[in-house]
Amino acid sequence: MHLGEPVQLRCSGAAVRPACRRRAFGRFQDSAVGRTVVVVLPLLLLAGLSAMAQGVQHLSVTLPGGMPGTPVMTGIQQTTNGVKTSWDGPSGYYQVWHKMNLTGSSWLMVGKATNLSRTATIPAPYSNDFFRVSGPAPRYAGAQVCAGCHGNIHASVMLTEHTGAFTNELFVQQGGQTNASCLACHTVGYGLPSGFTDAADTPQLEGVQCESCHGPAANHAANPGDPTVVPRVELAAQVCGGCHSAGFAPASVAAYHPSFFEDWSTSPHGAVVPEVLRSMASSTNSISSCGRCHSGSARLTLLQGRNPSATLTNDFSVAITCAVCHDAHAQHVWTNALNGVVYTNQLRNPLSSTNDYVLTTSAVFTNAYNPNINVCAQCHNDRGASLKVTDRAPHHSPQYNMLLGTVGELNTNVVGVVDTNAPPYYSSPHALLIADQCADCHLQAATNDASGHAFEVATYQLCLRCHTDPAGLVQFVTNDISNQIQQTKALLDMWAANKAPEALRKYGTLAWEYTTPGDLSSGGPGPDATEQGMITNVIQKARFDLYLVLYDGSYGVHNAPYDIELLQSAQGWVEGQLYQ
Ligand code: HEC
Ligand code: HEC
Ligand code: HEC
Ligand code: HEC
Ligand code: HEC
Ligand code: HEC
Ligand code: HEC
Ligand code: HEC
Ligand code: HEC
Numbered sequence: 001m002h003l004g005e006p007v008q009l010r011c012s013g014a015a016v017r018p019a020c021r022r023r024a025f026g027r028f029q030d031s032a033v034g035r036t037v038v039v040v041l042p043l044l045l046l047a048g049l050s051a052m053a054q055g056v057q058h059l060s061v062t063l064p065g066g067m068p069g070t071p072v073m074t075g076i077q078q079t080t081n082g083v084k085t086s087w088d089g090p091s092g093y094y095q096v097w098h099k100m101n102l103t104g105s106s107w108l109m110v111g112k113a114t115n116l117s118r119t120a121t122i123p124a125p126y127s128n129d130f131f132r133v134s135g136p137a138p139r140y141a142g143a144q145v146c147a148g149c150h151g152n153i154h155a156s157v158m159l160t161e162h163t164g165a166f167t168n169e170l171f172v173q174q175g176g177q178t179n180a181s182c183l184a185c186h187t188v189g190y191g192l193p194s195g196f197t198d199a200a201d202t203p204q205l206e207g208v209q210c211e212s213c214h215g216p217a218a219n220h221a222a223n224p225g226d227p228t229v230v231p232r233v234e235l236a237a238q239v240c241g242g243c244h245s246a247g248f249a250p251a252s253v254a255a256y257h258p259s260f261f262e263d264w265s266t267s268p269h270g271a272v273v274p275e276v277l278r279s280m281a282s283s284t285n286s287i288s289s290c291g292r293c294h295s296g297s298a299r300l301t302l303l304q305g306r307n308p309s310a311t312l313t314n315d316f317s318v319a320i321t322c323a324v325c326h327d328a329h330a331q332h333v334w335t336n337a338l339n340g341v342v343y344t345n346q347l348r349n350p351l352s353s354t355n356d357y358v359l360t361t362s363a364v365f366t367n368a369y370n371p372n373i374n375v376c377a378q379c380h381n382d383r384g385a386s387l388k389v390t391d392r393a394p395h396h397s398p399q400y401n402m403l404l405g406t407v408g409e410l411n412t413n414v415v416g417v418v419d420t421n422a423p424p425y426y427s428s429p430h431a432l433l434i435a436d437q438c439a440d441c442h443l444q445a446a447t448n449d450a451s452g453h454a455f456e457v458a459t460y461q462l463c464l465r466c467h468t469d470p471a472g473l474v475q476f477v478t479n480d481i482s483n484q485i486q487q488t489k490a491l492l493d494m495w496a497a498n499k500a501p502e503a504l505r506k507y508g509t510l511a512w513e514y515t516t517p518g519d520l521s522s523g524g525p526g527p528d529a530t531e532q533g534m535i536t537n538v539i540q541k542a543r544f545d546l547y548l549v550l551y552d553g554s555y556g557v558h559n560a561p562y563d564i565e566l567l568q569s570a571q572g573w574v575e576g577q578l579y580q
Contacts, residue, residue: 056315057118058236061088062261064184066208066242067215067232069138069192076131082123085131089118090215091232092136096120098129107132136229139218140189140196140211142204146221154210156330160346162208166199174253181250185243188212213239213328235296237264237321244322246449254449260322263453269320280316284309287316289361293379293397296324302365303348325349325375338435349375351436354427356406360384374400376438382407385548387540390532393518393547399438402552403431405562409541411569413576428559433466457557478555484567485555488546489520491574492539499577501534512539518547538577542570 059067060074071089078084085096094114097107110122110131122131147154157163165186166177176182177199180190188205189195194216196205211217214231223229241261242248249257264270276294279286288309291298297318298308308316322328326346334350335342343351353374358381360368377400385394385407394407401407405426410417434440443452446459463470496504496511504511504527512535513526527535545566556563 055317057086057088058318059088059232059234059238060236062238062241062245062248064242064248065188065190066185066212066239067234069140069189069195069216071133071135073133079121082121083129083131084119084121085133086119087133087135089135090138092219092229094118094120094133094135096122096131096133098122098131100129136219138189138192138194138216140192140194140205140216141218141221142188143209143211144204146210146217149221149224150210153329157210159331160329161331162212165208166206170256174256176253182253185248189216192216194218208243212243235300235318235321235323237261237270237319240322240326240328241265258445258449258451260451260453263451264322267454267456269455271319272317277317284313287312288365291316292359292361292365293383295319296321299324303369305366320379336435338432338437341435347375349373349378351375351439353377353437354404354431356404356425357400358382358384374437376400376442380438382548385544387544390514390529390535390540392514392516394544394551396551396553398548398552399554399558402548402554402562403428403437403558405431405559408545408548408562408566409569410565411538411541411572414568414572417565417569417572426559426562426565428562430558434462474557477557477560481549481556481560481563481567484564484571485520485546485550488542488567488570488574491571491578492543492546495539495574495577504531504534511535512543514543518543518550520546520550536577538573542573545570 061068061072063072068089071087071094073085073087075086076083077086087094096110096114098110099105099107111120114120120133122129143154143157165171171177171182171186174182176186183190183196185208187196187202187207188209188211190197196202199206211231214233217229217231219229220226220231238261241264244260245262246254246257246259247262272294276286276290279290280295280298287295287298288302288307291308291312292302293299295308295312295316295318297312297315299320300323301308301312325348327348328346331344331346332348333342333344337350337352337354349371351374353372355370355373357370357373357377359365359378360383363384380397380399382398382401383395385398385401387409398407405428412418430441431437440462441457442455444457444459444462445452450458452458460470460474463473467473492512493509496507496509500507500511507513507527510517510521510524510526513521513524515526515528515532517524517526549563549566552558552563
């Protein structure tokens with residue numbers, strides 16, 4: 001067997017990008033058998049590299065171009081029963097090989113060819129062993145070839161911005177079409193066998209296409225019945241991140257290449273909450289109930305009308321990745337609910353809406369799903385928070401309903417509080433005057449090269465349209481709401497100590513709390529399911545309002561007037577009990 005010349009690296013800034021360095025281990029086109037191979041360093045040097053994640057293997061490397069066209073080593077790890085090697089790459093059969101030294105003996109097969117798992121455990125290796133993995137040589141086809149069988153997808157993908165990534169006027173102006181440092185992300189398979197070379201020879205591979213995200217697929221197109229070459233369907237953000245990363249783009253064009261992947265990676269959407277992971281691991285039911293908002297793989301499975309509790313028992317840990325909010329295949333046309341302006345983007349849901357909406361944990365997803373609700377409100381809603389629920393406080397996610405003022409109990413006996421139990425409820429001016437609602441405030445980028453995909457309010461720039469001193473206003477209002485939260489809590493504690501029914505006094509200041517107390521109290525549990533019935537209705541309403549304001553998390557920025565109505569209602573009720 002004979003190894004060819006190393007394939008030329010295409011990463012810019014290869015010295016600093018770990019993913020590029022990993023490629024530098026050596027990638028060869030094996031001309032004898034037409035397969036690509038990856039050579040791994042000797043075992044001695046690599047023992048102890050990071051452990052691989054459990055469960056289904058998702059793309060874990062970001063490479064310019066998206067889905068890798070050839071295998072890339074991702075890890076080698078000594079385990080009790082041998083050495084575990086992992087790699088990534090397109091679908092197809094891979095073979096692991098080894099030899100004892102690089103110059104002498106020839107490569108020997110280790111085990112059988114493997115598909116799908118892209119990992120192999122090599123039993124009892126020699127102390128100074130070399131490994132390599134060989135996989136299918138890439139064969140790119142171009143999107144036109146897919147159209148025959150995937151007609152609907154092809155038709156809508158053609159209308160996305162991706163299609164014009166090579167012919168885009170700005171790209172042409174910048175000389176991108178003939179600049180090698182631009183082509184990995186603006187064409188398909190550049191630099192790889194059968195990939196894009198230039199506009200004259202490979203026009204069918206211009207722009208971003210199916211195979212950028214799914215890997216080379218000519219073998220599949222020629223033989224769709226072969227299960228070993230069905231292209232990968234990958235939900236990991238790394239697919240998009242290979243191209244949508246500021247770090248990979250040449251510095252001269254930094255202005256066009258904000259840090260979407262980097263920002264997203266640091267955001268709370270970048271990983272599933274550990275507590276929810278544990279919950280999904282211990283109860284398959286949680287995969288569809290909690291997973292509908294917490295797990296990207298579960299949500300997309302539900303959107304396809306399938307049951308994640310049955311199909312994702314080993315694959316619920318994909319976070320809220322790009323493809324959860326963005327439709328990889330289609331450009332959508334929306335009419336803004338607030339100002340009637342028509343706009344297009346690749347999101348699955350619109351940026352704004354004014355109807356009340358909740359997605360409960362128990363509802364049948366397909367009945368509860370409403371595609372016309374604001375993209376953030378799909379998950380950031382009150383989850384069906386209700387006074388009747390006594391085992392735990394409302395969920396941490398009521399932002400949309402708080403912005404609209406559609407959840408909570410109002411005490412019309414308190415001077416100034418008016419119950420408008422009908423639209424427009426207590427909607428914040430922010431819900432009605434800021435055209436893209438959540439996204440306008442939370443996707444502001446602090447600098448030109450940032451993308452806003454940390455989902456933080458990184459600047460008060462937008463606020464200046466309506467407020468002269470937003471920072472001062474925020475400080476004033478958040479202090480005030482925080483104080484009122486503490487005052488309301490202190491009143492409830494007083495009720496617990498002095499006015500709670502005798503049977504609840506053993507709970508001390510937890511007597512007003514939910515069975516699993518919310519974050520304002522420590523210790524627990526609070527009164528059990530039967531004892532909850534002894535907590536007076538107005539105290540239940542007061543704690544409900546209190547936790548809605550707390551868990552909204554903006555301390556009055558979203559909807560200060562409504563927060564104040566809720567807290568004053570709560571205080572009025574508790575005071576009524578204290579001084580009756
Ligand atoms: C001759 C018909 C045909 C052509 C051409 C074709 N496909 Fe397919 N494709 C199929 C069939 C049939 C399946 C379902 C295979 C299965 O489930 O085993 C499929 C499955 C897939 C899947 C996986 C779907 C899943 O749910 O796992 C992807 C991705 C895909 N094709 C992409 C492509 C791309 C990209 C091209 C063009 C390069 C292409 N196909 C060309 C027939 C075709
Ligand atoms: C092969 C590189 C590559 C991959 C992989 C890729 N993109 Fe892109 N994407 C681009 C390029 C280049 C453009 C700019 C196209 C243009 O404006 O001409 C773009 C444009 C976009 C746009 C429109 C931007 C705008 O300003 O309107 C969205 C949204 C987008 N991509 C999302 C995604 C998502 C989500 C994924 C993963 C599912 C993804 N992309 C994968 C290269 C890529
Ligand atoms: C690492 C992948 C990558 C490389 C390398 C890359 N681009 Fe891009 N380029 C993208 C992505 C992704 C977008 C879409 C960004 C967005 O809309 O946020 C894009 C967008 C652009 C746009 C803006 C298009 C528009 O309509 O707004 C221009 C211009 C551009 N690239 C030029 C270049 C040039 C010139 C080079 C080489 C000097 C280059 N790019 C190299 C990934 C890349
Ligand atoms: C920007 C990345 C991207 C591009 C371009 C893209 N896909 Fe996909 N594709 C995805 C992602 C992500 C999924 C899974 C999520 C989903 O279904 O929306 C997917 C799902 C699929 C599926 C399985 C689910 C289904 O909808 O049937 C098929 C088949 C498929 N793609 C084929 C294609 C074909 C054919 C093209 C080109 C005409 C294409 N894709 C272009 C990213 C992409
Ligand atoms: C309607 C969508 C939705 C459902 C269903 C849902 N959650 Fe959440 N959850 C969220 C959102 C959104 C947040 C983040 C809110 C925030 O941090 O302000 C969150 C936050 C959390 C947090 C707090 C994380 C932290 O950083 O403090 C925990 C714990 C949690 N959820 C557990 C669960 C469990 C367990 C389930 C299933 C029983 C579940 N969630 C169901 C939307 C949901
Ligand atoms: C929680 C939802 C969410 C997630 C997750 C998300 N995005 Fe976005 N993205 C948005 C919203 C909202 C916009 C603004 C769209 C608009 O203004 O039309 C946006 C805009 C963009 C744009 C600019 C396109 C445009 O139409 O202006 C690109 C490119 C993009 N996202 C890429 C990505 C990539 C890459 C990832 C993953 C690393 C990602 N997004 C993850 C919600 C999301
Ligand atoms: C698919 C469900 C989903 C969608 C859609 C979604 N989020 Fe989230 N979001 C979550 C979950 C779950 C968390 C909690 C993660 C954690 O606590 O680690 C979260 C956390 C957050 C946080 C951090 C909260 C904190 O306590 O630190 C912000 C801010 C946020 N999201 C804003 C947005 C915005 C803005 C959008 C729309 C562009 C959006 N989200 C869309 C589910 C979602
Ligand atoms: C007027 C601008 C504005 C609008 C509109 C807005 N937010 Fe906020 N939001 C803020 C500010 C400011 C904060 C508090 C400061 C911070 O933590 O970033 C905040 C806080 C949050 C938090 C808690 C963050 C944390 O760190 O605990 C979440 C979650 C959130 N917003 C989600 C949303 C969602 C979802 C929407 C739409 C339903 C929305 N926001 C609408 C400005 C806004
Ligand atoms: C389109 C105009 C508009 C924008 C943009 C806007 N606001 Fe507001 N905001 C208002 C209006 C109107 C009120 C209600 C004023 C009142 O009740 O006195 C308000 C109220 C507030 C309040 C409560 C003040 C109070 O005394 O009730 C805070 C805090 C606030 N905004 C912060 C922000 C922040 C931070 C931003 C930017 C992230 C922002 N706003 C963006 C229009 C806007």
